Amino acid sequence: MLGAIGRYIRQHHVALLALFVALGGTALALDRNGVKSRHIAPGEVKLSDTNDRLRLKCPGGTRYFEGGCIERSARADAIFTNARDDCLDENRRLPSATELRLFRHERGVTLADQPGPVGEWSSDTDVDGSPVATVIADAVNSELNDAWNNPHGYRCVARAKR
Numbered sequence: 001m002l003g004a005i006g007r008y009i010r011q012h013h014v015a016l017l018a019l020f021v022a023l024g025g026t027a028l029a030l031d032r033n034g035v036k037s038r039h040i041a042p043g044e045v046k047l048s049d050t051n052d053r054l055r056l057k058c059p060g061g062t063r064y065f066e067g068g069c070i071e072r073s074a075r076a077d078a079i080f081t082n083a084r085d086d087c088l089d090e091n092r093r094l095p096s097a098t099e100l101r102l103f104r105h106e107r108g109v110t111l112a113d114q115p116g117p118v119g120e121w122s123s124d125t126d127v128d129g130s131p132v133a134t135v136i137a138d139a140v141n142s143e144l145n146d147a148w149n150n151p152h153g154y155r156c157v158a159r160a161k162r
Helices: 002-011 013-033 047-054 080-089 097-103
Strands: 062-065 068-071 075-078 120-125 132-137 142-147 152-154 157-159
Touching: 062 097, 068 097, 075 080, 080 120, 080 152, 097 120, 097 132
Parallel strands: 120 152
Antiparallel strands: 062 068, 068 157, 075 152, 120 132, 132 142
């Protein structure tokens, strides 16, 4: 068995050497020029950092966040259907509850504040038959469901464009 392997290597030594050099050279090139996770400090690279690299543009009054452009400040209080329709009329949408939940932790972002529950409309709706929409409450760091006809602040999300 060992003799057969030895003969195979001797017969194909040039091809094996070329393969070894080719693979070794590629591995070395990747190692010298590559960025590995150990070179990046935890929490230093965020999705919002990719905006410049992708050359995405956001409309005025919005801020790039997680692939979309969220309005920097909340609009005046409105009932859910009016808020949703205002965004749709401008080819925008209400943010999801998850987007708002994450966006409120960005530097300089505060959700709308008004008498009663604090929060802004999200696009999420409750499908158990009751007419409610999700309001993200900033002050208490939680969600609460509120009737569609209770006014709350809101902001729209536009598409990031190249």
